[in-house]
Amino acid sequence: MTRILIVDDSPTEVHVLKTMLEKNGFETMTASSGEDGVNLAKQEKPDLILMDVVMPGMNGFQATRKISKEPETSTIPIIIVTTKDQETDRVWGMRQGAKDYVTKPAQESELINKIKQALAS
Numbered sequence: 001m002t003r004i005l006i007v008d009d010s011p012t013e014v015h016v017l018k019t020m021l022e023k024n025g026f027e028t029m030t031a032s033s034g035e036d037g038v039n040l041a042k043q044e045k046p047d048l049i050l051m052d053v054v055m056p057g058m059n060g061f062q063a064t065r066k067i068s069k070e071p072e073t074s075t076i077p078i079i080i081v082t083t084k085d086q087e088t089d090r091v092w093g094m095r096q097g098a099k100d101y102v103t104k105p106a107q108e109s110e111l112i113n114k115i116k117q118a119l120a121s
Contacts, residue, residue: 001025003027005030008030018030020108033058034055034057034058038067042073051064053082062096077119082101
């Protein structure tokens with residue numbers, strides 16, 4: 001079963017994403033900060049990571065950069081899921097190592113398709 005790590009500090013957002021993913025047959029785990037996300041990625045080696053950007057402490061861009069640069073986690077695809085909808089944010093997120101970028105509220109069909117594409121590449 002495909003394991004997806006959700007990194008988001010909003011309990012509501014985590015619940016929405018978890019429900020969406022589990023309904024589509026994915027196993028989920030969660031982290032509520034960038035630091036926890038980086039540590040969990042190293043420990044659990046999920047198949048994919050959904051990363052929020054706006055979080056206290058290490059933000060999602062920093063966590064994405066760290067995960068994509070570390071040899072042990074660099075092969076894990078990351079999709080940024082955020083309210084930041086500016087083109088500059090999207091470009092910056094991709095430069096940090098993200099495979100894709102989705103703005104909240106995430107549409108289920110779009111998110112599931114992007115997850116499948118990221119896992120296939």
